[in-house]
Amino acid sequence: MSDASVPAAVELIGITKRFPGLTANDGIGFQLNRGEIHALLGENGAGKSTLMNILFGLYQPDEGEIRIHGQSTVINGPSRAIELGIGMVHQHFKLVQTFTVADNIVLGSEPAAAGGLRLKKKEAEARVRELSAKYGLEVDPQLRVERISVGMQQRVEILKTLYRGADILILDEPTAVLTVGEIEELMLILRRLTAEGKSIILITHKLKEIMKASDRVTVIRRGKAVGTVRTEQTSEGELAAMMVGRPVTIHERGRRRAPGGIVLEMNGLSMQGERGRPVLHGVSFSVREGEIVGIAGVDGNGQHELVEAVTGLAAVSSGTVRIGGHDMTNRPPGELLRAGIAHIPEDRHKHGLILDFTLGENMVLGGHSSSMYSQYGFLRRKSIEREAQLLVERFDVRTPGIQYTARTLSGGNQQKAIIARELSRGPKLIVAVQPTRGLDIGAIAFVHERLLAAREEGKAILLVSYELDELFSLSDRVLVMCGGAVMGELDARQRDDEMLGLMMCGRIDKRSEEVLGHDGNRPQTVR
Amino acid sequence: MMGTGRRLFDKTSSLVPLISIVLGLLVGAAVMAAGGYDPIAAYRSLLDKVFGSKFDIGETLRQITPLIFTGLSVAFAFRTGLFNIGAEGQFIMGMTGATVVGVTVDLPAFIHAPLAIAAGAMAGGLWGALTGYLKARRGVNEVISSIMLNWIALYLSNFIIRQFLLEPGQQRSRMIHESASVSLAGLSKGMDYARMHIGMLFALAGVALFYVLLWRTKQGYELRAVGHNPEAARYAGMKVSRTIIKAMFISGLFAGLAGTFESLGVFHYEVIAASSPGYGFDGIAVSLLGGNTPLGILLAAALFGALTYGSAGMSFGADVPTEIARIVIGAVIFFVASHGIVRWLLKPDWFRKLNRPEAEREKGAAVHEHP
Numbered sequence: 001m002s003d004a005s006v007p008a009a010v011e012l013i014g015i016t017k018r019f020p021g022l023t024a025n026d027g028i029g030f031q032l033n034r035g036e037i038h039a040l041l042g043e044n045g046a047g048k049s050t051l052m053n054i055l056f057g058l059y060q061p062d063e064g065e066i067r068i069h070g071q072s073t074v075i076n077g078p079s080r081a082i083e084l085g086i087g088m089v090h091q092h093f094k095l096v097q098t099f100t101v102a103d104n105i106v107l108g109s110e111p112a113a114a115g116g117l118r119l120k121k122k123e124a125e126a127r128v129r130e131l132s133a134k135y136g137l138e139v140d141p142q143l144r145v146e147r148i149s150v151g152m153q154q155r156v157e158i159l160k161t162l163y164r165g166a167d168i169l170i171l172d173e174p175t176a177v178l179t180v181g182e183i184e185e186l187m188l189i190l191r192r193l194t195a196e197g198k199s200i201i202l203i204t205h206k207l208k209e210i211m212k213a214s215d216r217v218t219v220i221r222r223g224k225a226v227g228t229v230r231t232e233q234t235s236e237g238e239l240a241a242m243m244v245g246r247p248v249t250i251h252e253r254g255r256r257r258a259p260g261g262i263v264l265e266m267n268g269l270s271m272q273g274e275r276g277r278p279v280l281h282g283v284s285f286s287v288r289e290g291e292i293v294g295i296a297g298v299d300g301n302g303q304h305e306l307v308e309a310v311t312g313l314a315a316v317s318s319g320t321v322r323i324g325g326h327d328m329t330n331r332p333p334g335e336l337l338r339a340g341i342a343h344i345p346e347d348r349h350k351h352g353l354i355l356d357f358t359l360g361e362n363m364v365l366g367g368h369s370s371s372m373y374s375q376y377g378f379l380r381r382k383s384i385e386r387e388a389q390l391l392v393e394r395f396d397v398r399t400p401g402i403q404y405t406a407r408t409l410s411g412g413n414q415q416k417a418i419i420a421r422e423l424s425r426g427p428k429l430i431v432a433v434q435p436t437r438g439l440d441i442g443a444i445a446f447v448h449e450r451l452l453a454a455r456e457e458g459k460a461i462l463l464v465s466y467e468l469d470e471l472f473s474l475s476d477r478v479l480v481m482c483g484g485a486v487m488g489e490l491d492a493r494q495r496d497d498e499m500l501g502l503m504m505c506g507r508i509d510k511r512s513e514e515v516l517g518h519d520g521n522r523p524q525t526v527r
Numbered sequence: 528m529m530g531t532g533r534r535l536f537d538k539t540s541s542l543v544p545l546i547s548i549v550l551g552l553l554v555g556a557a558v559m560a561a562g563g564y565d566p567i568a569a570y571r572s573l574l575d576k577v578f579g580s581k582f583d584i585g586e587t588l589r590q591i592t593p594l595i596f597t598g599l600s601v602a603f604a605f606r607t608g609l610f611n612i613g614a615e616g617q618f619i620m621g622m623t624g625a626t627v628v629g630v631t632v633d634l635p636a637f638i639h640a641p642l643a644i645a646a647g648a649m650a651g652g653l654w655g656a657l658t659g660y661l662k663a664r665r666g667v668n669e670v671i672s673s674i675m676l677n678w679i680a681l682y683l684s685n686f687i688i689r690q691f692l693l694e695p696g697q698q699r700s701r702m703i704h705e706s707a708s709v710s711l712a713g714l715s716k717g718m719d720y721a722r723m724h725i726g727m728l729f730a731l732a733g734v735a736l737f738y739v740l741l742w743r744t745k746q747g748y749e750l751r752a753v754g755h756n757p758e759a760a761r762y763a764g765m766k767v768s769r770t771i772i773k774a775m776f777i778s779g780l781f782a783g784l785a786g787t788f789e790s791l792g793v794f795h796y797e798v799i800a801a802s803s804p805g806y807g808f809d810g811i812a813v814s815l816l817g818g819n820t821p822l823g824i825l826l827a828a829a830l831f832g833a834l835t836y837g838s839a840g841m842s843f844g845a846d847v848p849t850e851i852a853r854i855v856i857g858a859v860i861f862f863v864a865s866h867g868i869v870r871w872l873l874k875p876d877w878f879r880k881l882n883r884p885e886a887e888r889e890k891g892a893a894v895h896e897h898p
Contacts, residue, residue, distance in 0.1 A: 313761065334764025343762060351762045354755045365752070366763035374745040381743075 007070030009034045009168050009199040010055065010086075015064035017050055024050040025061070026223040032168065032201055035194050039202045039210045039231070041243055042220035043440035045410035048203050051220070052170050055201075056088045057081040068168075084168075087161025091173040093153050095145045101152075102128045102141035105160050131162050136192050151182035158189070169193065170201045175209055176438060187213050205243070205440045207236040219243050244442045259476070260289030262325075263429050263460035264310065269319035271305050271484075279305045280316070280484045287429065292451065292461040294475030294492065296468065298504055302484035303464045304346075307433055310462065311343050312336040324428055337366050342427035344418055346434045346464075352418040353406045360402035363388035363421050387424075395420035396446070412443035419450055430454060433464045448474060468500070482506040544816055544823075544863050548830065551859030558854050559847060569845035576840020577833045585714075585721020589793060591832030593618070595730040596785035597810025598828050599737050600655075600778045602819040604669075606741055607774035608754035613658050613673025614782040615807025616680035617651040621783025623684035624650025625790045626797040629703025630692050639706040644729075644787055651783015652776045654680060659775025663768035669775070677803060685799045692797075699798040709791045724792025726784070731825075733781060738821045740777070750774050782807055809835075812860045834859070 010032040017025040024047045032038045042048045053059045055066065057075035066073050068084050075081050081088075095104050102125045111120040111127070128141040137155045145153060154174060161169055171190075175183045190200055190213060202214055210217055211231060219226040219242040226242050265286040273279035280302050287293045295303050308314035310321060312333040320329045323339050331339075345351035353362050364373045364384050373384050388402045397416045399409055406414060415435070422430065432451060436444040451474060455461055465471045471478055475492040480503040487503040490496065556566035577587050597614045604611035611617075625647030632639060658676060661667040692700035714723040741747035752760040753770045761767050785806055790797050813831050817823030838852030 311762075332764070332766070333761060334766070337764040345762060350756070351759050354752050354759050356755045357752070361748070365759070368745060368748055368763075374748075377744050377746065379743060379745055379748060 006034055008032060008067070009069060010201075011067040011070075012051070012055065013065040013067070015051060015054060015061045015066075017047075017054060017059060017061050023223050025054070027064070028220065028223070028225045030218055030225060031228070032199050033216075034199050035197055036215040037190055037194055037200045037202055037213055039204060039214035039217045040220065041205060041207075041210060041217055041239060043205065043243055043412070043442055045412070046220045046243075046440075047223040048220055049172065052088070052172065052201065052203060055081070056086060056170060082164050082166070085166050086168045086170065087158075087164060087166025088170040089154065089157045089161060089172065089174060091176055093157050095153060095156060097146040098144060100142055100144050101139050101148065101156050104145055104156055105131075105141075105163050107160075109164060127163065128159065131159055135159075135162065135189065135196065137162075137189055149182075151178055151185065154178070154182075154186070155189070158193075167197065168199050168201070170203070172203045173205075173438075174202070175204065175206060183209070207239055207441065210239065211236060221245055240441050243440070259291035260458060262286045262288050263323065264462065265320075265322040266310070267320045267322075269306070269309055269316050269321065271309060271314065271316045273305070278484060280309065283319070283484075283486055285479060285486060285489075287460040287462050289428075289460055290455055290458045291477070292455050292463055292475045294471040294478040295462070295464040295481055296471055296478050296490075296500065296504060297481035299466055301481045301504075303433075303481055305484065306481070307343075307346075307431055307462075307464060310336075310429075310431055311341060334369075337425075340426075340428035342422035342425050342430045344415075344422055344430065344432040344435050346437065348411075348414050348418055353414055355407040356405055358403050359392065359397070359399055359406055359409065359417060360385055360388040362406045362417060363391055363402070365421065367421070367425055391420040391424055392417075395450075412439045415439055415443065416446065419447060423450065423454060428460060430459055430461045431464075432461060434466065435463070436465075436467070436470060444470075468497075480504055544818070544827075547862035548859050550862045552855065554858040554862070555851075555855030558858070559851055562851060564847045564851065565845055569841045569847045572840045572844020573834070573837035575844060577837040579840075580719065581717070582719035582721045583836075585718035585723055587833055587836045588727055589722050589724070590836040591828050592724075592727050592730045593785035593789055593806045594809055594813050594828035594832050595825060596726075596733060596781050596788075597806050598813030598817060598824040599733050599810075599821075600781035600785070600807075600814075601810045602814035602817065602824055603737060603741070603781060604655075604774060604778040605814060605819050606754050607750045607771070607778075608757065609659075609662070609669050609771065609774060609778070611655065611658070611673060611775065611778050611782075612670050612811070613655065613676050613807070614778070614785075614810045615803050615805070616673065616677035617654045617779040617782035618786040618789075618807045619677075619680040619684050619803060620654040620779075620786065621647040621651030622786030622790045622797055623680075623687055624648075624783065625707075625787040626692065626700055626703060627687065629707035629791055629795075630701050632707075633704055634706060636706040639704065640709050640791065643703070643707040643791055644709070644784070647787025647790070648780050648783045651786060652780035655779020655782065656772050656776035658779075659772035662775070663771040677807070681800065681803050684797065688797055688799050694796070700796045703791060703795050707791055708795060709788065710793075710795075722793045724788055726788025726792045729784060729788065733784065734821045734825050737781075737824075746773070782810065785810075812863075816860065816863050830859075831856070 008031045010030070012028060012030040015025050015028045016023065028047070028051055030051065040048050040052070050059065054061050055075065057077045057080050060076070066075060068086070073084065075084065096107065099107070102121070105128050106124040111123045125141040128139070131137070132139050132141075137159055139152055139155050139159065140148075145156065158169070174186060178186060190202075194200060202210070204210060214231045216228055216230055217234065217239060218228040219239065221243060267284050269280055269283040270278060271280040283302070283306060285293070295306065297303055305314065309316045312328070312331050312335065315330045320327055322328060323336070323341065326339065328336055328339055349355060354365065357365075364387070368374060368379070372387070373380055385402065391397070392399060392402060395416050397409070397413050397420060399413060406417065409417065419435070430451070435451065436447050439447065448470070451461060451463070463471065463475060472492050472495045478490045478492050480487045480490065480500065482504060483506055487506065490500065552570070556570070559566040559569055576583055578584060597618060600614045600617065601611050625643045628643040628646040632642065634642065654676065658669050658673045661672045662669045688700045694701045709725040711723045711725060715721060741751060749760065749765050749770055750773070752763065752765060753767050753774070757767050760770070809831060813824055813827045816827035816831065817825070834856050838849065838856065841847040841852045842849055
C-alpha cells in the first residue's frame with residue numbers, strides 16, 4: 001500500500017505536548033500512508049486523543065513537526081485542518097438533532113443563493129445523495145437526525161467530513177455506540193473509502209476490530225509510540241502486550257462454585273413507561289449467592305428498567321422484588337443500598353460519581369451516612385480520608401491524590417473508583433451495568449477479576465452488558481430480554497449465537513418453546 | 528474535604544474579581560469624566576464618606592451586615608444547584624416576622640429578643656422553603672416562583688403592617704418594644720451614634736456557619752451532592768426533593784436574618800414600602816462577586832456595602848449625581864460577572880485587540896439600571 005514515491009498523507013515527527021504535570025505526547029512519530037486504514041491503539045489516557053487533537057488543530061504541539069502530503073504545516077485550528085482535507089468524526093456526535101440529515105451535512109458551508117439569504121435545499125440534498133451513493137453511505141437526506149439510528153448518525157458525520165472535501169479521516173472510537181450489524185457495515189464503508197483513495201486513522205482500543213479492519217497499527221503507551229506493526233503480522237495477544245506493557249492473560253474464569261441461597265428474587269415484575277406503555281412485563285427470576293446472572297439483549301429492551309426496579313430508582317406497577325428474603329418492592333434507593341445492594345451504574349459520569357467532588361468525597365458516596373463516616377451529623381473527615389486512601393491503593397486507582405476531583409481521573413480510573421466504593425460497602429447483591437464500557441483492556445481485565453472474585457466470596461451478581469463476549473465469559477447463566485420480557489435462559493458454558501440472536505429479537509420465546517412467525521414483529525407476550 | 532484554604536477563598540478566582548473591581552472603577556471614572564465630573568475628587572469623597580468618621584465607619588458596617596446575609600443566602604442556594612432570586616422576599620418576610628413579634632409580644636429582653644430573631648429567621652426560612660417545595664414537588668422553576676413570591680411578600684407585609692401594627696398617622700408599624708431591640712447602645716454611642724447592632728456578629732457567625740454546614744456536616748455533603756449532580760445523589764440513596772426544600776429553607780433563613788436585624792437593630796419599626804429595599808437582589812451580586820465562597824462573600828459584601836454607602840459621599844463631595852454613583856457600582860458588578868472579558872484582558876496580546884474603548888464604556892453604562 002505504501003509507495004516510496006508518494007509522500008505519506010500524514011506524517012507526525014517527534015510530537016511532544018505537555019500539560020501541567022503531565023507529558024501527554026512524548027516525541028511521537030506517526031505515519032499515515034495514502035489509502036490505508038491505520039489504527040491508533042492505546043489505553044485510556046495513553047495520549048491518542050491528544051495526538052489526534054493536535055492533528056485536527058485543537059491543540060498546538062510544544063515540539064515536533066506535522067507534514068500533510070509531504071508539506072510541513074502548522075495547523076492552528078480546526079478550520080485549517082479542514083482546509084487541509086482532514087476530517088474528524090468524534091465519539092460523541094455533533095449533530096443538530098432537529099435538522100435534517102442534509103441540513104446537518106451542509107451546515108457551515110451551505111450552498112446558498114441571494115447573497116446567503118436563501119439556502120438551496122434541493123442542491124444540498126442532491127449533493128448529499130451523490131456523496132452517499134459514491135461511498136455507499138446509505139442515508140436519507142430528508143429525515144431529521146433525531147429520527148434516525150445511531151449507525152446512520154455516524155454515516156452522517158462521515159458524510160459531513162467528505163462534503164467538506166476530507167481525504168484524511170480521523171474516527172474516534174467509531175464502534176463504541178454501534179450494534180454488531182452496524183459495526184460490520186462500518187467496516188465495509190471504511191474499505192470502500194480507502195478504495196476511493198481516502199486515508200483513515202482509526203482510534204480504538206478494541207483489538208478484534210483492529211485485527212479485522214486495519215492495515216497497520218501504531219500502539220501508544222503513556223504518551224510514547226511503542227511501535228508500528230502490520231496488522232497481518234501481529235496478533236491480539238501481541239497488541240495487548242504492547243498496549244499494556246506486559247503480557248496480558250486473557251482471563252480464565254474460576255472454577256464454578258455451587259450457588260448458595262437466593263439473594264434477589266423477582267416475581268412478575270411489570271413497569272409502565274411513558275404514556276402507560278409497558279416497559280417491563282412479567283419478569284421473574286432470581287440470583288443466588290456466588291452466582292453471576294447475565295442479562296443479554298439489544299439496548300432498550302427493558303434492561304435499564306429492570307435495573308431501576310431492582311435498585312429502587314423507578315417504581316414497578318406490579319410484581320415483587322425480594323432481597324435476602326425481605327420484600328423490598330418500590331422501596332427508596334437509600335433503603336435498598338442499606339439492604340445490601342451495590343450498584344455499578346451504566347453512566348459513571350451521570351450516576352456513578354459527582355465529578356466536581358474530590359475523589360475522597362466520592363469514595364463515601366452512598367455510604368456517607370454510616371457511623372464510620374459521620375457522627376452527630378458531622379463528617380468524620382479523618383476516617384473518610386483514611387478509607388479513601390486505602391481503597392485507592394487497594395484498587396489501584398491512579399490519581400495524584402484523593403483531594404483531586406473525580407473529573408481529573410481517566411475513564412478507567414473513574415470506573416475503578418466506583419467499583420472500589422461499591423465493593424467496599426460489603427454488599428450482598430451487586431448490580432453491574434456495562435461495567436467495562438469504554439475501558440481499555442487492562443482496566444477491563446481488572447474489572448472482570450474483581451467481579452469474579454466477588455462471586456467467589458459468595459456475592460450475588462446481576463450483570464447487564466451489551467458485550468456478548470463479556471456476558472458469556474463472566475456469567476453462570478444468561479437471561480435474554482426482548483421487549484421488556486425475559487425470553488429465556490441460556491447456560492453460559494454452551495453459547496449458541498444463533499439461538500441467542502433469535503431470542504434477542506424475540507423470534508424465540510423459550511418460555512413457551514414456540515418458534516414465532518417470521519413477519520419480523522415483536523412477539524405478543526404470552527401471559 | 529481537603530484544601531480548606533482554597534475552599535474559603537479560591538485563589539484562581541481571587542485575581543479576577545480584584546482586576547474587575549479596578550476596571551469597574553476605571554469605567555466609572557470615565558463615565559464621570561464624560562459627564563463633566565471630577566472622578567478623582569469623587570473617589571476621594573467616596574473614601575472620605577466610608578472612613579471619614581467613627582459614625583461613617585459604623586454606618587458602613589451597618590450597610591454591610593444585611594449584604595453578608597443575603598449574599599450567604601444566594602450562595603447557599605447556588606451551592607445546592609438552585610438560583611434563589613427570592614432573597615428579597617425572604618428578607619421582607621424576615622423583617623415582618625421579627626417586627627410582628629417585636630411589636631405585639633411583651634416579654635423580658637433575654638427571651639423577647641431571641642424570640643423575635645427566631646421568628647424573623649423562621650419567616651424567611653419558610654418563605655424560602657415554599658419555593659423549594661414548589662420546585663421539588665411540583666416542578667416549578669425556582670427562579671419564577673421566587674420572583675413572584677417577592678411581590679407577594681412585599682404586599683403581604685404591607686398588609687400585615689397596615690392591618691395589625693400601624694402607628695396611627697404614619698406609614699409604618701408601631702415601634703418594637705425596647706425588650707426586642709438588638710441595638711448595641713454602648714457601641715453606638717462610641718461610634719457617634721451610628722446604628723450598631725448585634726446582627727453584625729450574627730453575620731460573621733453566619734459566614735462560619737456557611738462553611739461548617741456545607742463542608743463539615745453530612746447535611747452539607749448531601750446538599751452539595753444534590754447541587755452538583757442530583758441524579759448521582761439519587762443513585763446514592765439521597766432524598767433529592769427533601770434536600771432541595773431543606774436548602775431553600777436554610778437559604779431563606781439567611782435572607783430572613785438580614786431583614787430581622789434591619790427591623791430589630793436598625794429601624795425598630797417596618798415601613799409600608801412601595802418597593803422592596805433591594806438587599807436581596809444585591810445579595811445576588813455579592814454572592815457572584817464572592818465566588819460563592821464564605822470569605823469571598825464577606826469581602827464582596829464589604830466592598831458592595833462600602834460603595835453603596837460611600838456613593839452618597841460622592842454626591843456631597845463632588846456633586847456626582849447618585850445615578851452616576853450607581854453606574855460605578857454597576858460597572859464593577861458588570862466586570863465581575865463577565866469573567867471572560869477580564870480573562871481576555873489578562874492575555875498578553877490584549878492591547879492589540881483593545882481598539883474600541885467606547886464600546887467598553889457603553890457596556891459599563893448599560894448596567895446602571897441596577898435593581
